[in-house]
Structures are given as C-alpha cells and as structure tokens.
Amino acid sequence: MKKFALTAVLLATTGLAGAAQADKLDDIIASGKLRCAVVLDFPPMGMRDNNNEPIGFDVDYCNDLAAALGVEAEIVETPFPERIPALMSGRVDVGVASTSDTLERAKTVGFTVPYFAFDMAVTANSESGIDSFEAMKGHTVGAVAGTYEAIALEEYVNAWGEGSTFRPYQTQADVFLALSQGQLDATVSTSTVAQATVKSDNFNGIEVVGKAPFDIDYVALFTRRDEYGFLNYLNLFVNQQVRTGRYEELYEKWIGGELPDLTVQGVYR
C-alpha cells in the first residue's frame, strides 16, 4: 500500500514537472503549428503574390522550418515595428523577418546565428545629382523606420550636421514614393530591394547609384531570449539549410547572383 502511494506520488510529480518544463519547442510540436512573424512589405524577402498570398525568401524559410519540425506553418504578417510585440504577446513563435542581430536588440530577444546577409545600396532621385554615398551629404535622405539601414544612415546624417536631413518612413513603398516625388533625394536600402524596385517600373526617375559603406547587415531568426531549446534547434536548422544546399537554392530562386557568406572571418559563431 505504501509502495503504491509512493509510486502514485512519484507519477504525479513527474507528470506535473513534465508539464511545467514543456518548453517552446515542445509546445510547437504538440500544437502542430509554427507561427512565423514575416514582414510582407520587404521584397523579395517577404511580399504578396497576385492572389494576395504571402511569398518570398522568408516565407519559404518558415515553411522549411515547419516542415523540419513536422508541423504546419502559419505566416503572421508583422510590419517592422511590430515584430517584438508579436513575439512577446505570444502571437508568433519565431521571427523570420530579416531582423538585424544588433547587440542592443539582443538585450531583449534571443537571436540565432545569421541566416541571411544584406549589403546596402544607395538609390537616388535622378535629378538630385547624387552619384555616391558620400554625395548624400547635405541632402534630405530617408529609409524605412526601424531597419538596420535607417539606424546606420541616421547616425551618418547626425555626423554630417547642418543641411543633411534624415526622414524615416513607415514602409518601403512610402520611401520610394517620396524618392520618386523628389521629397527625398536619396535612400539606402538593401541592394535586393533597390534592384527589385528600380526594375519594377512602379516608380519613375530613380536609379541605384552605388553601395553604402555600412557593415554587412547580418540578419537572424529570433525568438524569446530564454528559449534555449528552441534557439538550439533554430541554430542547427540554419546550419542545415546551408549544408544541404537549400539556402543556395532559395537564394537563386528569390535573389540570384553571388551567394552571401554567412560566416565572419576570424571568430567563432
């Protein structure tokens, strides 16, 4: 009888402990659903096709991740500024949202190793006479609020001082609209976005004029900072995407050209 009671207690406590310790990874597998925060205003990483369905590099990446986990993917559209609220309020499990892994942000969320890397291009209004990054000095320039390039560009503008103005807009579309109207003289965006936009013919009188001298913008997946189990899984997933050639395949499909290296020379991780 005593033995039975002991077993019952043991079973009960392990049961309870098991329930209490189920982490994010367990939750996702158990729920059969992976909810990804994706920015759908950021071609070709995230956008919508003619049927209004989400497509893009990040969308495919989320689908791959869900397939690896054996669950169903759910794309949750989150504009750039809403990525963190979406994660913290539990509306999404992971951000596949071209998020730059800055140290400042890493105080709040947990980043994986980089899964993509951007370099930055300068796009100018043809009438502005701007032909390089340095020529932006003394002009009104802008970028999408909350992005890596916006933060970097604003620092340059502050350093340039009088005459130079920085303006953040809410969406990439607004930035290019303002640029083609001449409200902005130039903008810095990821070169993928710049090329895609200039090619699209949606905006007149703009051209890509050069590269911005920013550090390479490594972007990472992110989830809650304390979800080590899930972060571990995500890191391995990023590694496997490269190892299996899927990264190259997706790059060729959505961007094309030279594949960006995701490693930093001379240091671990």
Place this chain on the structure above:
Amino acid sequence: MFDYTFQWKQVLARLPKMLDGAMVTMEVAVLSMLIGIVLAIVLTVMRRSGSRPLAAFATTWVEVARNTPALFQIYMAHFGIASFGIHFSPFTSLLIGITFNNAGYLAENFRGALKAIPETQTRAGRSLGMTSSQSFRFIILPQMLRIAFLPMTNQMVWAILMTSLGVTVGMNTDLYGVTQDLNALTFRTFELFAIAGVIFYIITKVITLGARLAAARLFRY
C-alpha cells in the same frame, strides 16, 4: 502567456529624448489649434455669408475633414500635394493635416454654438446702430467662442493624439516618432510605449483640467 521582464533602467535613460518629443507634439498641437480656430471662424462666416460658392467651399471642407480618417488627411498633405511638385517637410505636412481636421470639426462646433445664440441678439445690435458685421464681431462671436470653449478643449486633446499619425509622413521628432525610433533601436517596445502613453495622458489631462479651471474663472456671470 505574457511573461516579459520589464527593463525600466535602460529605457528611462532615454526619457529626456522623449520629453523633447513631447514638446514638439505640444508645438504641433498648439499651432494647429490656433490656426484651426481662425480658419474655423472663416469657414463659419463663409457658411453664413449667403454666397453660394463660399458656402459650398466651406461645406466641402467640413464634410471632408469630418468624414475621412485623419490619417488620410495627413498622408494627402504629404504625398498627395507632393504629386503636384509642392514639397512640405514632415512637420509642415503634419501641421497642415491636423489643422485641416481641426478647422473642419471646430467649424461644426461653432455652427452648433451659433444655434444656441438667439437670432434676436443680432437684431438688437442692429437696432442700436451696429452694422451687421459689428454685431457679429462684438455680440455673437464672443458668445460663440464661449459656448464652444469646452468642445474646443476636446479638439485640442484630439490634436495632441493625432500628432502620433505623423510617423506615416516621416515625422521622427514628435513624442510618438521618438518613441518609435527608440523602439527600433532597443526593441524595448512595452516600456517605451508605456512611458509614451503616460506622457500623452498627463499632457491631455493637464489640458482638460486647465481648460476647466480657466472656463470657471473666465465665464463667470
């Protein structure tokens, strides 16, 4: 579900920047109210003028201002007007958008206030030898502004809150714009917006209480 560790220290260090932003927010709101009141009076006079084109212009203004989103009005002030080659800075665009909205709503407030003033007062003024415009300026207008005073306070509060729409036209110096900039930098969303919310609340509360006190002193019979 919502387990988030608040880090106030990291965010409170940026409070001075946010307070600077609050000053810009006040600046936009106060300017938009001052210009808005003048424009609203002009619109009111136009509607009473008996001239059809003037009345139609004023009515159109009021209709658009009251029946479209403020966001649309501000967006149009920036991107819409720019397609004709006229460029305004984010500050000016925001000011134009809110002023347009204020003028429309205030004109309606004034119309209501005028209804509360007996028509006989104008006639009394005329019978004392005032011209029609004199009786409007010296008898009707002061009463109209008095009756519409509290609704005007309401609009002032609304103007403060509307400044947060400035981010859509590239505004980054007002309270909301600064908050969003800091959010992009630190990802401390909840702390930053909680602080911004408190600042907005304090500003609007001070305005409403101040206006109520002022009204009690100014409008004693």
